[in-house]
Amino acid sequence: MMPDLSQSAETRRLSIPRGAARVFRLLPVVAGLVLPAALIFLAGGCGRGKPEARHKGDLPYAVLDKAFQPLRRDFEDADGKVRLVGIVAPTCGECIDFAAAIDQMLLPAIPGEDFEVFLVWVCVVPPDVDVRARALAEKYADPRIRHYWDGTGRIGRAFGRHAGLADGASAYGLFYLYGRPDTWDPEGKMSGEPPEYNAILDGWEPAQPRARAGKHPRLTLPPFSVETLRSQIEQLLAEPDAAAGAGRR
Numbered sequence: 001m002m003p004d005l006s007q008s009a010e011t012r013r014l015s016i017p018r019g020a021a022r023v024f025r026l027l028p029v030v031a032g033l034v035l036p037a038a039l040i041f042l043a044g045g046c047g048r049g050k051p052e053a054r055h056k057g058d059l060p061y062a063v064l065d066k067a068f069q070p071l072r073r074d075f076e077d078a079d080g081k082v083r084l085v086g087i088v089a090p091t092c093g094e095c096i097d098f099a100a101a102i103d104q105m106l107l108p109a110i111p112g113e114d115f116e117v118f119l120v121w122v123c124v125v126p127p128d129v130d131v132r133a134r135a136l137a138e139k140y141a142d143p144r145i146r147h148y149w150d151g152t153g154r155i156g157r158a159f160g161r162h163a164g165l166a167d168g169a170s171a172y173g174l175f176y177l178y179g180r181p182d183t184w185d186p187e188g189k190m191s192g193e194p195p196e197y198n199a200i201l202d203g204w205e206p207a208q209p210r211a212r213a214g215k216h217p218r219l220t221l222p223p224f225s226v227e228t229l230r231s232q233i234e235q236l237l238a239e240p241d242a243a244a245g246a247g248r249r
Contacts (some may be wrong), residue, residue: 001215044124046153060137061121061147063096068155068204071120071148072184080180082115082236084229085206086214086216088158089124089172090132094215098173105226106233113144114180114237120148122156124170154200162205163212163219173216175224176209179236183207210236 045124062070074085084102088095102117117212119140121133130149137147150156156170182205212226222228 036103046126046128046151047236050091053086056081060134060141060187061149064120064148064150064152064153064155066199066200067149068158071118072190072199074146075118075184076190077182078116081180081243082180082233083111083118083178084115084175085118085120085178085209086175087120087122087156087171087173089156090121090126090136091125092172094224095173096136096182098175098214099136099140100223101226103145106140106229108138108143109226109230109235110237115144115233117142117145118148119145120150120155121174122150122170123153124156124172133172157195158205163216165218169218171216171219174214174219174221175229176206176237177211177213177229177232178207179210179239 029205064071086095086098086102088099090096099119102119107115107117114140119137121136122128129149132145133147133149135147140147153170156172157168157175158168159176163170163174186207211229212221213229215224216223
């Protein structure tokens with residue numbers, strides 16, 4: 001005959017100390033306080049505490065420093081070309097779709113070397129890591145796309161400030177289109193910047209573009225359309241290169 005365990009089980013339940021019972025009842029309350037704080041901490045920790053310069057020769061992107069170099073120099077060196085600058089995050093689904101559309105649809109539709117794309121992969125949330133950016137840069141490897149990585153998220157905040165985002169919010173899924181003579185350095189100050197120049201602390205922002213497109217939850221943007229971009233790029237390519245007769249910057 002099976003022994004009756006109901007009485008012993010009841011005794012074990014009643015033998016739990018009252019203090020321990022109070023602790024168990026408080027666990028949901030403590031979790032409700034601790035978990036949101038932990039999430040806030042993680043959300044604000046994008047790229048912090050990591051070395052900035054992790055650039056190795058075999059990487060398919062360039063790592064941005066505090067001066068947003070080499071992106072700013074590359075942008076100026078490409079004057080005379082129409083340029084599309086994209087701020088994209090490696091865990092943003094729309095950003096990845098936009099990058100694929102540029103690589104597979106837009107660039108094949110615009111032959112020649114007078115159009116170039118600068119894709120800046122930025123860390124917006126902790127899962128945005130350099131390994132993801134590397135895989136995407138390797139996947140979308142058209143020679144007219146230059147890839148960059150900013151694990152600090154600084155350039156996303158600089159573009160966000162220019163686009164009208166408040167409180168240091170980061171832009172992503174944002175594309176700026178520039179014409180042949182357009183510059184981010186109209187007064188030629190970049191060559192005289194000190195070695196430790198910090199672009200975001202100095203209030204650097206990109207110049208006003210000819211057109212914007214993309215998708216961001218806090219911005220009202222024209223939708224990203226390959227056909228629209230193609231038409232805008234062709235119009236800009238048809239403009240004369242104002243810098244051709246005056247010498248390059």
